[in-house]
Amino acid sequence: MLHIEDDPSNRLLVRKLLVAAGHEVVDATTGLDGVRLAATAHPDLVLVDINLPHLDGYEVTLRLRGMPDLAGVPIVAVTAEGDRQTSLAVGADGFIAKPIEAATFARTVERFLRGHRERADETGEHRLRERAEKIVARLERKLGELKEANTRLEEMARLRREFLQNMTHELATPLTPVVGYLHLLLSEELGPLTPLQRRGLTSVEASTNRLRELIDTLLDVSALENGQMHFYVRDYDFGKLAARAIDDARAAATNGQVTLEAEAIPTGLDAVGDPDKLRRAMAHVLDNALKFTPRGKHVGVGVRVLGKGANASFAFVVADDGPGVAPDQIARILEPFYQVDGSPTRSHGGVGLGLAFAHRVVLAHAGSLDVQSPPAEPVAGRTLVGTAVTLRVERRPPPATPPPKR
Ligand SMILES: Nc1ncnc2c1ncn2[C@@H]1O[C@H](COP(=O)(O)OP(=O)(O)OP(=O)(O)O)[C@@H](O)[C@H]1O
Numbered sequence: 001m002l003h004i005e006d007d008p009s010n011r012l013l014v015r016k017l018l019v020a021a022g023h024e025v026v027d028a029t030t031g032l033d034g035v036r037l038a039a040t041a042h043p044d045l046v047l048v049d050i051n052l053p054h055l056d057g058y059e060v061t062l063r064l065r066g067m068p069d070l071a072g073v074p075i076v077a078v079t080a081e082g083d084r085q086t087s088l089a090v091g092a093d094g095f096i097a098k099p100i101e102a103a104t105f106a107r108t109v110e111r112f113l114r115g116h117r118e119r120a121d122e123t124g125e126h127r128l129r130e131r132a133e134k135i136v137a138r139l140e141r142k143l144g145e146l147k148e149a150n151t152r153l154e155e156m157a158r159l160r161r162e163f164l165q166n167m168t169h170e171l172a173t174p175l176t177p178v179v180g181y182l183h184l185l186l187s188e189e190l191g192p193l194t195p196l197q198r199r200g201l202t203s204v205e206a207s208t209n210r211l212r213e214l215i216d217t218l219l220d221v222s223a224l225e226n227g228q229m230h231f232y233v234r235d236y237d238f239g240k241l242a243a244r245a246i247d248d249a250r251a252a253a254t255n256g257q258v259t260l261e262a263e264a265i266p267t268g269l270d271a272v273g274d275p276d277k278l279r280r281a282m283a284h285v286l287d288n289a290l291k292f293t294p295r296g297k298h299v300g301v302g303v304r305v306l307g308k309g310a311n312a313s314f315a316f317v318v319a320d321d322g323p324g325v326a327p328d329q330i331a332r333i334l335e336p337f338y339q340v341d342g343s344p345t346r347s348h349g350g351v352g353l354g355l356a357f358a359h360r361v362v363l364a365h366a367g368s369l370d371v372q373s374p375p376a377e378p379v380a381g382r383t384l385v386g387t388a389v390t391l392r393v394e395r396r397p398p399p400a401t402p403p404p405k406r
């Protein structure tokens with residue numbers, strides 16, 4: 001039996017009485033949960049309180065009566081405030097007034113199980129119309145509230161985007177002279193350096209570079225959010241680019257004690273696009289594979305050529321031995337800031353931008369980003385059990401393939 005009731009002590013009492021009489025009881029505490037449970041739990045009988053949060057008992061009854069799966073399943077209103085005739089008018093088969101009489105409750109309920117039905121009187125139609133009017137009025141109010149909330153959310157999102165853009169700009173501007181003077185100092189154009197001064201400046205340079213990388217990521221976020229990422233298109237070699245990305249990832253693999261195995265990369269993969277962005281996209285995919293793969297396991301990487309000539313596409317495939325990605329999460333992890341819930345992801349840090357960035361970049365190259373879990377085929381000669389991410393780009397994407405605006 002399904003019991004929809006928000007009051008905990010009533011829930012407990014009804015459960016006790018019905019279980020003692022040999023029935024099984026599932027509880028729902030709101031109207032919405034009740035409707036959902038009714039669809040999945042296949043109850044033999046539904047007991048519904050009238051005064052409920054979200055949808056009230058009349059609305060729940062109306063809704064349940066519209067579900068073909070529940071045809072013939074008795075619905076009984078159990079309530080102190082509710083009204084018998086309205087309950088029957090909306091489709092209930094019976095009405096039990098609160099407070100519940102412990103001595104007779106189970107027997108009364110069982111009568112409905114055996115087919116007992118109460119009849120609505122001639123006021124039914126009128127009451128039904130009254131309910132319908134109330135429901136429409138409530139819906140109207142709710143829709144108004146939702147619209148307002150939505151406007152507020154949009155405004156907040158706009159402010160956040162603007163803040164991000166301004167902040168990034170404010171951070172980047174003062175860094176430019178710092179980098180410029182550092183360069184002049186280190187190349188001794190402003191005078192000779194003592195070894196000690198050089199050591200000091202080299203350490204400043206390392207920190208400055210880190211700061212620049214952070215600001216670059218922020219710039220990417222900002223560009224992603226505003227749907228205005230800029231691409232600097234030129235000739236490049238896809239194979240060499242992939243090889244560089246793989247080399248750059250070796251240190252991280254060693255640190256994480258993961259074996260990074262690369263297939264031999266084909267040569268002469270000349271292409272047109274934005275190699276800097278593509279290399280960063282590859283780095284993000286490699287970074288994920290390495291950080292999600294446990295110590296002692298493997299990551300495989302390879303480059304594939306699909307099609308021939310100017311119409312060919314090139315793919316960069318990274319497969320890992322990590323926990324994999326659940327099918328319903330695959331589309332979501334491409335969204336900016338989305339991270340799969342659960343300890344491994346959270347404990348690895350990151351902000352949830354890598355794949356969103358990579359996705360944007362390959363779309364701008366008329367390509368695609370494909371996530372497979374587990375990988376469908378071996379990579380670098382190894383069958384891996386986690387995830388395979390494939391970045392595919394056109395060799396010669398049509399000149400203006402702007403990233404789609406969000
Ligand atoms: N190889 C993978 N194995 C398992 N889960 C993955 C893998 N790649 C991505 N994910 C899931 O997708 C989420 C989004 O990945 P994404 O690269 O966009 O962000 P991130 O790695 O969390 O942060 P960032 O890349 O910004 O440092 C991850 O948090 C993780 O939940």
Ligand SMILES: [Mg+2]
Nearest residue numbers: 288350354355
């Ligand atoms: Mg990442």
